[in-house]
Amino acid sequence: MKTLVVVDHNNNKLEKSTLNTIKAALKLGNVDLLVLSDSCRDICNELIHIKNINNIFTNENDAFKNQLAEDSANFIAENFKDYTNILFSNTSNGKNIAPRLAGLLDTMIIPDVIEIVDKQTFKRPIYAGNAIATCKSKNKINIITIRSTAFEEAEIGNENVGKIQEIGSLTTNNQTKYLNSELTKSERPELTSADIVVSGGRGLGSAENFQILEKLADKLGAAMGASRAAVDAGYVPNDWQVGQTGKIVAPNLYIAVGISGAIQHLAGMKDSKVIIGINKDDEAPIFSISDYGLAEDLFKAVPEMESKLN
């Protein structure tokens, strides 16, 4: 059974969740990797030490720089039809490309997998994680996206394992054109793989007030997250949103400040190892899933906590 992992990256660096996806793929059979980029070398240098992989296929093409779904899906459909499993990380790239590929190959995508029961049986959350469905696939090709927080990372050794091989050629699409992007700049750890996440909600009240939370995050070396309400209100950028329809995180410590704890928010963080809630309303639902809750005004509690940490 041939299994392919489509590597997620930003053309310079590997997207960390790829390692979790590779770990999941190794449960399904022999694993090959595919790198589509305008510059594959640095990424391949990272991939080559991953244990137990076979081939690293590459296609270097300027068109892949912006990873348009039309180009990536066409290329994969043309060159990897004979694979049994094709896996992606459940990142915004994976969510964009994988279902399009499934549409081209007439196969039902299996998104956001959290457990591989056997080679045709997968578990995935539904209804904002309030239920877990076990699905048995009758697909000829399984196209799967992996929830990275549910799998360990693949191991990296010292030896060069994977064999790098350029394959295929791309006919670029004439439907969609990349224009530009406005990326959020941050020195902080990446939200979905951080050890500690400090998240703020509507309770913060303004963009300026978020600074008190950011100070706490920087003291802890944490990533910043937010509720939908804080993003909608324009306090913070969209890529901070944690939840059912935002990012899924499972850090060692999740600090929810001024967040009520709606099911859609909980869906994105309830697998964190330790959760603390700070909310002035002692009946806020966030406390029902907090290991430690503090019912206090955040404008008092957060600066105090920041000053007392060393």
Added chain:
Amino acid sequence: MKILVPVKRVVDYNVKVRVKKDETDVELDNVKMSMNPFDEIAVEEALRLKEKGVASEIIAVSIGLPEVQETIRNALAMGADSGIFVNCTSKLEPLSVAKILTSICNKIKPDLVIMGKQAIDDDMNATGQMLSAMLNWGQATFASKLEIQDKKIKVSREIDGGIENIEVNLPAVVTTDLRLNEPRYASLPNIMKAKRKPIDEIKVEDLNIDIEPRLEILKVEEPKSREAGIMVKSVDEMIEKLKNEAKVI
């Protein structure tokens, strides 16, 4: 310009769903149902394009049991012009829905399909991408802003690192994200008016499409629950617990 907006009837987002005792599904009896929130955003965006004079006609489509006509009526009450009801009693997965929508697109030839990025019941995030693949159209997923110029649509997409701007030739499929707009409520007069708007019925059998599910649901179970924690009295106690009990800082 003609816009097609697929709408799905789902459990209302305020309902906390429960798994059935026999673990075959979640409990759907006597549960409040509503239009999928992302689809409301899609309807709203289509209406705004019509109000700007860019679009001339908005058609809402829903697939399923007769109840889904209520959802179509909601879209009509918001302001869509007409509806298509695809009568289908079998369980559907995104692959089949995309095939049915492909067949409808081939028939009515919309210039643009605007649909939700995901349905909040099965959380698949797949139908829009599959549909555009089947039609061989361009796709713009997770849209937070869109603008139509000539035969092109410029879309700002919410991605993991921030925002990406792309330009897609029409016809195209756009999937909506939360920040695209805030959907309007239907006014009472519009709800009354919607009762007279036409809904075409199509029987899924007449489309000759293979809708046999490819994923068999073996079981639906409760997720692992978290043990209830404790309330601390002060920041000092919080820090002490995090350091010495949880050992996470």
